[in-house]
Amino acid sequence: MEEPRPTLAQLKEQPHHSYTALNSYINICQLLYYYRYIEKAEAERTPVALPFGTAFHSVLSEQAQAAKTGNLLTADEMTEAFATYFQANCKDAANIVFKRDENIEDQIATAKRMFEAVNREWIDYWNIQSVAEPFKVEMPGLSKPIIGELDMVVSEQTPFDDEKTGPLDTVVDFKTAARMWSDDKAAKDLQATVFSYAFEKVHGRSPSFRFDVVTKAKAPTVKRFHTSRDDGHYRRLEKLLATADKGIQAGVFLPNETSFACSDCPYADRCSSWHRDASRTASIPADASSQPDATNQPDTNHPEKDKEAA
Numbered sequence: 130m131e132e133p134r135p136t137l138a139q140l141k142e143q144p145h146h147s148y149t150a151l152n153s154y155i156n157i158c159q160l161l162y163y164y165r166y167i168e169k170a171e172a173e174r175t176p177v178a179l180p181f182g183t184a185f186h187s188v189l190s191e192q193a194q195a196a197k198t199g200n201l202l203t204a205d206e207m208t209e210a211f212a213t214y215f216q217a218n219c220k221d222a223a224n225i226v227f228k229r230d231e232n233i234e235d236q237i238a239t240a241k242r243m244f245e246a247v248n249r250e251w252i253d254y255w256n257i258q259s260v261a262e263p264f265k266v267e268m269p270g271l272s273k274p275i276i277g278e279l280d281m282v283v284s285e286q287t288p289f290d291d292e293k294t295g296p297l298d299t300v301v302d303f304k305t306a307a308r309m310w311s312d313d314k315a316a317k318d319l320q321a322t323v324f325s326y327a328f329e330k331v332h333g334r335s336p337s338f339r340f341d342v343v344t345k346a347k348a349p350t351v352k353r354f355h356t357s358r359d360d361g362h363y364r365r366l367e368k369l370l371a372t373a374d375k376g377i378q379a380g381v382f383l384p385n386e387t388s389f390a391c392s393d394c395p396y397a398d399r400c401s402s403w404h405r406d407a408s409r410t411a412s413i414p415a416d417a418s419s420q421p422d423a424t425n426q427p428d429t430n431h432p433e434k435d436k437e438a439a
């Protein structure tokens with residue numbers, strides 16, 4: 130009998146990298162990475178977009194599970210589930226910060242409009258192969274494996290598609306965004322490369338990738354963005370991540386003061402005095418690189434991603 134796959138929570142117990150953490154190091158801010166993933170410092174502030182995104186993502190995962198069995202939760206049912214997750218997440222978050230004129234009720238009403246838009250556009254039922262599929266893959270040059278979770282894997286071939294033109298496996302990732310993505314964003318997205326690489330390593334088949342993006346707006350819209358990766362992307366990814374890993378091991382954690390993440394940074398106060406305390410980021414504490422790190426939450430669970438989404 131096939132061994133049950135470890136859950137994401139079990140995978141997180143061992144030392145690992147995650148897409149979100151590596152993306153933070155490579156594309157957002159190395160110093161932010163240091164505070165969050167090496168020091169694991171408590172956030173000075175948590176933008177409300179963080180618990181919002183986490184709760185929204187949890188409900189979409191429930192919707193995908195329901196759709197897999199031919200059902201669909203109503204927007205009201207989704208909103209009720211969202212409110213429970215959201216309020217619990219807000220309670221757990223350190224120093225939660227709302228924008229001016231925002232409150233919990235407004236956020237729940239926004240989520241409801243977004244769920245209505247999601248349901249109007251929902252297309253996957255019988256073709257859903259897996260939901261919240263955890264993975265762990267090794268990569269040349271990395272000191273730790275990469276772990277993560279694929280939101281949903283679907284087949285985009287229909288049984289009526291005689292010519293079998295659609296891709297067999299499509300990895301789907303749910304995203305919230307303040308405004309709709311540009312058409313070229315998916316082609317450059319690091320997550321699509323990491324998750325396609327992981328899928329191919331685990332399943333031995335090359336997938337296509339789809340982002341399902343819903344805007345957090347008064348009149349939310351949903352759009353699907355398709356992209357794909359090949360061996361050239363994978364070799365470049367291996368070099369990129371191995372180089373980032375070396376930088377982390379060497380204790381290179383520079384602030385990126387032009388990062389979009391600065392305005393909502395959970396460590397802005399500490400960062401402002403970083404130059405007076407630079408020795409703290411000149412090297413990794415002796416045991417830090419061998420510690421399990423809690424780096425793989427759904428990406429809507431991270432302020433830097435939520436900044437993108439807010």
Ligand code: SF4
Pocket residue numbers: 157158159160161384385386387388390391392394395396397400401
């Ligand atoms: S304030 Fe900006 S530069 Fe400083 S840690 Fe945060 S994101 Fe990095």
